[in-house]
Amino acid sequence: MTSEPINLDAALGSFQEFWSPRIVTKINDYDVRIAKVQGEFVWHAHDDTDEFFLVLDGELTISLPDSSVLLRRGDVFVVPRGVQHRPSSADGASILMFEPTGTVNTGDHDGDMPAHVASTAGRAL
Template sequence: MTSSAPINLDAALASFEDLWSPRIVTRINDYDVRIAKVQGEFVWHTHDDTDEFFLVLDGELTISLPDSSVALRRGDVFVVPRGTQHRPSSAEGASILMFEPTGTVNTGDHDGDTPAHIASTTGQAL
């Protein structure tokens, strides 16, 4: 999956339309570098074994936590600590980049119904 050629994130984001369906841009060590287009609300979930890194590439992303929320704009980075319940959302839409261990399911421990606009996945190749 690792490429010797540069990867343009704008071109990578333009290559798909699906929301909440991360694409694996590359891998570094045992981590996926994933990008996604998001709009609306994701599901409440937890990743018990890993922190989750978010970088907003475009738009605005809100990460709801049990007792607060964090508003992120283009260029902002936020890490959700492992074991912390959270729900990302974006009213107007956003493009994000995430670092997650290879094989991590984006919906974490969520075991209820998953809305049709959300793909429960370990990421898809570009």
């Protein structure tokens, strides 16, 4: 990556797509990713890794099989490995995630992919 600091506001301002995470840096074998989100993602799970979410701006709801969790700016939540979940944001949000390098954001989802969702292991900033 780079030896210079990365300003997350500037990084988020460098792209417009929703549900298309950008890799801002790496730590050990993990990507630090940011994304803009709006609307609903897809139901999915990650069998081999937990998924860490930090809300930078807005509100994010994470639906789980039997409940949902509302995250506001500054809130963090970890979805345990293997747990089905669907993030969504009615009014839009910006999030930061830690995921092992190479983890595909749509996990085990094997149905139709909505046009607004990019299935990716993250894109360079």
